[in-house]
Amino acid sequence: PPLQRLLLTGAAGGLGQVLRQRLRGLAPVLRVSDIAGMGAPQDAREEVNTCDLADKQAVDAMVAGCDAIVHLGGVSVERPFEEVLEANIKGIFHLYEAARRHGVKRIVFASSNHVIGFYQQSEKIDANARRRPDGYYGLSKSFGEDMASFYFDRYGIETVSIRIGSSFPEPKDRRMMHSWLSYDDLVQLVEKSLFTPNVGHTVVYGASANRDLWWDNHAAAHLxxxxxxxxxxxRAKVEAQPAPAANDPVAVYQGGAFTAQGPFGDT
Ligand code: NAI
Ligand code: 15L
Incomplete structure (x- = not known):
């Protein structure tokens, strides 16, 4: 059945601002949500909801009345565990619990390449590769994928977890020559993730058709x-930048600099 109300979380963020424009029209109502300001509704078909993902009741109200969710909200870089715990780990639990209570059928989860960030750039992997998270942020996305798997097996809520590479207007460095995902390709992948039937829990890598890809999407061919x-x-613009040393994490690991962040706190 066609969507009635689509929820977009993280709508104030970099990708959220893009998808707020590009997903409108997929459902009669687009509900946009974030902890940060999003401005006024753009038209009568849009609803604006301010919500902290760490607040279970607020998340329940955010999800009520929606039949599908594109979940971008949360901490999007490496941060101390306590911050990641609130927005991403408690947040994804609150989201799936609300989805179960309110009969949401489909979730598109913005996972990340940092779930597999400790693979070397010399390796090529598919969705079945053992996860190798590269920090607390990557761990939270790994937990999110497990949450999606569990809520499908237990309750039949379907999810596509998109392990987004680097989605920005253009690739900014040598690593992103491999990991870049254009906004147009992101939009295509989100639409296919929303509307392809019988996805169960599918894991897909979000990268454009870059020359030297690290990621093989055969396991998500049904999308x-x-x-x-x-x-x-x-390429010419990026390769005009000074090259990092061969043993620099940005040149060794798929997760790049994230693999070398922390420890945080008192140590
Ligand atoms: P972003 O940081 O610009 O946007 C994330 C949004 O989540 C922000 O607007 C922020 O206010 C909101 N947020 C943070 N904590 C929150 C909380 N407690 N409650 C409610 N909202 C909260 O990140 P970006 O780049 O737009 O990424 C969107 C999603 O895609 C994130 O989940 C990120 O982890 C994921 N992703 C993005 C990649 C990229 O290349 N842009 C790569 C891999 C994953
Ligand atoms: C991510 O997961 C981040 O959200 C984004 O800001 C980039 O750092 C991206 O990964 C990347 O690995 O380039």
């Missing part, structure tokens, strides 16, 4: 995701 863009037009 029919065919990226149209490539990082190649930026």
């Amino acid at each position: 029919g995701f065919v990226p149209k863009d490539s990082s190649e037009p930026w």
Whole structure:
């Protein structure tokens, strides 16, 4: 059945601002949510909801009345565990609990390459590779994928977990020549993740058709995701930057600099 009300979390963020524009029209009502300000509703088809994902009751109210969710909200970089715990770990539990209570059928979860960040850049992996999270942030996304798996097996709520590479207007460094996901390809992948039937819990890598990919999406072929863009037009610009040392984490690991952050706190 067609969607009635689509929820977009993280709507004030970098990707949220893009998808707020590009997903409107997929459902009669788009509800946008964030802890940060989002401005007024853009038109009569949009609802604006301010919510802290760490607040269970607020998340329940955010989800009520929605039949599908694109979940971008949360801490999006490496941070101390306590911050990641609130927004991402408690947050994803609150989201799935609310989805169960309110009969949400489909969730598109913004997972991350940092779930597998400790693979080396010389390795090529698929969705079945053992996860190797590269920090608390990556651990929280790994937990989110397990939450999605459990809520499908137990309650039949379907999820596509998109392990987004680097989704920005253009690739900013050598690593992103491999990991870049254009906004157009992101939009295509989110739409396919929302509307492909019988996805169960599918894990897909979110990268454009870059020349030297680390990630093989054969396990998600049923989504029919065919990226149209490539990082190649930026190669000369990116390779004009000074090259990192061969043993620099940005040149060794798929997760790049995230693998070398922390420890945080008193140590
Ligand atoms: P972003 O940091 O710009 O946006 C995240 C949004 O979540 C922000 O607007 C923030 O206010 C909101 N948020 C943070 N804590 C919250 C809380 N406790 N309650 C409610 N909202 C909260 O990040 P970006 O780049 O837009 O990424 C969106 C999603 O995609 C994130 O989940 C991120 O982890 C994921 N992702 C993004 C990648 C990228 O290349 N942009 C790569 C891999 C994953
Ligand atoms: C992510 O998960 C982050 O949200 C984003 O800001 C980038 O750092 C991206 O990964 C990346 O690995 O380039």
